[in-house]
Amino acid sequence: MKSGFIGIVGRPNVGKSTLLNQILGEKIAITSNKPQTTRNSIRGIYTIQETENCEGIQMVFIDTPGIHKGRNKLGNAMTDMAVNTLKEVDLVLFLVDGPQSKGPGDKYILEMMKAVDTPKILVVNKMDTMQPEDYLEIYNEYKETGIFQDIYGTSALNGTNVKELVETIKSYMEEGPMYFPEDMITDYPERFLVSEVIREKMLMYLEEEVPHGVAVEIESFKEEERLTRISAVIYCEKKSHKGIIIGKQGKKLKGIGKAARIELEALLGTKIFLEMFVKIKEGWRDRDFDLSNFGYKEKN
Numbered sequence: 001m002k003s004g005f006i007g008i009v010g011r012p013n014v015g016k017s018t019l020l021n022q023i024l025g026e027k028i029a030i031t032s033n034k035p036q037t038t039r040n041s042i043r044g045i046y047t048i049q050e051t052e053n054c055e056g057i058q059m060v061f062i063d064t065p066g067i068h069k070g071r072n073k074l075g076n077a078m079t080d081m082a083v084n085t086l087k088e089v090d091l092v093l094f095l096v097d098g099p100q101s102k103g104p105g106d107k108y109i110l111e112m113m114k115a116v117d118t119p120k121i122l123v124v125n126k127m128d129t130m131q132p133e134d135y136l137e138i139y140n141e142y143k144e145t146g147i148f149q150d151i152y153g154t155s156a157l158n159g160t161n162v163k164e165l166v167e168t169i170k171s172y173m174e175e176g177p178m179y180f181p182e183d184m185i186t187d188y189p190e191r192f193l194v195s196e197v198i199r200e201k202m203l204m205y206l207e208e209e210v211p212h213g214v215a216v217e218i219e220s221f222k223e224e225e226r227l228t229r230i231s232a233v234i235y236c237e238k239k240s241h242k243g244i245i246i247g248k249q250g251k252k253l254k255g256i257g258k259a260a261r262i263e264l265e266a267l268l269g270t271k272i273f274l275e276m277f278v279k280i281k282e283g284w285r286d287r288d289f290d291l292s293n294f295g296y297k298e299k300n
Contacts, residue, residue: 001050003058003176006169007086007118010095011106015125019095019156020044020063023166027267028186028193046166047182057170058178062089086116091172094148097126099138114147119172122148123165128155191218194264198232198276201259205252206244213237214245215284217293229273230264235281242278253278 008016021027024044042063050056086092094113096106113120122142127135135153143151150168154161180187195216202214213236220231236242246253253276261274285291 001056001058001176001178002170002173003060003179004090004173005060005062005088006091006093007062007064007089008093008095009064009086009109009113011109014095014097015156016063016095017042019093019123019125019154019162020061022156022159022162023061024185026185028188043187045180045185045187047178047180047184049182056178057173058180058182059169059173060179086112086118089118090174091169092116092118092120093123093169094120095123095125096138096142097124097129099141110145110147114145120148121165121168122151124151124153125156127153127160128158190268191221193267194218194221194230195232197263197267198234198256198260201256201263202234202245204259205256213241213285215281223270227271227273228268230275232274232276234276234278235284236278237280237282237284239280242280245278 008020010016020042021044024046028042028044044061044063046057046059046061048054048057092113094109098106124135124138124142130138139151139153142148149172152161152165152168154165156162186193195218198216199214202216206214215235217233217235218230219233220229222229234245236245244252245256247255257274257276261272264272264274
């Protein structure tokens with residue numbers, strides 16, 4: 001049996017969660033076209049059982065928040081999670097979608113990666129959006145740094161080269177135990193997945209300034225024979241944001257709820273009764289107590 005932990009790091013919105021979902025063949029991490037979608041380090045588990053013709057392997061992928069300069073304690077906590085991952089895994093996948101000259105973000109991450117001995121694979125994502133000469137420029141620029149053992153071009157959205165990338169990742173795994181049951185694809189509880197699905201729909205439906213100031217708390221999760229009853233509270237920072245989330249005659253909130261319910265029914269395999277409430281909690285992103293309660297920071 002071979003096993004190991006793989007960290008997926010990069011700037012916000014480079015496609016880390018999309019790549020994880022593509023590798024697993026199932027959606028466990030929310031995605032959107034807005035940066036900083038991922039707030040927690042989300043673990044996805046890829047397992048192939050040992051057979052006569054195949055060696056068993058378990059790879060635990062850790063999808064990290066996008067590394068960026070935080071403007072509040074939430075942003076700093078998210079970046080801390082991602083940076084700490086570099087030190088705790090057996091292999092690092094560094095996702096980029098453009099040349100280093102595009103901005104200081106990739107250079108900042110690159111400097112941190114130089115300080116760790118962990119093997120590294122560069123993944124140039126979103127190949128479907130670039131010309132061959134653009135990819136070659138990025139490839140050569142990063143190859144010259146001399147810190148990557150392999151470089152792959154992928155389109156996580158379309159699945160291009162993802163299988164080939166997975167085969168290469170397997171070659172870095174060493175003899176080790178099976179950390180999780182073979183049928184488990186994530187170690188996060190259903191409550192967490194439900195809150196993330198609701199937050200994803202909010203990212204899709206809401207104005208640009210609102211989503212980063214919201215948190216979702218699952219107040220109750222009751223499983224009945226053919227129905228799961230879920231009560232969720234959406235916290236926002238401003239009264240004006242509460243109005244935007246609810247929308248005229250409650251239409252916006254109803255749309256978010258309907259989209260979330262449809263996805264949750266497919267995810268959990270049961271009918272869902274979902275009720276949502278919106279409350280104001282000013283400045284929660286800068287309070288350690290609230291960050292701990294919402295799971296974005298370890299309790300002291």
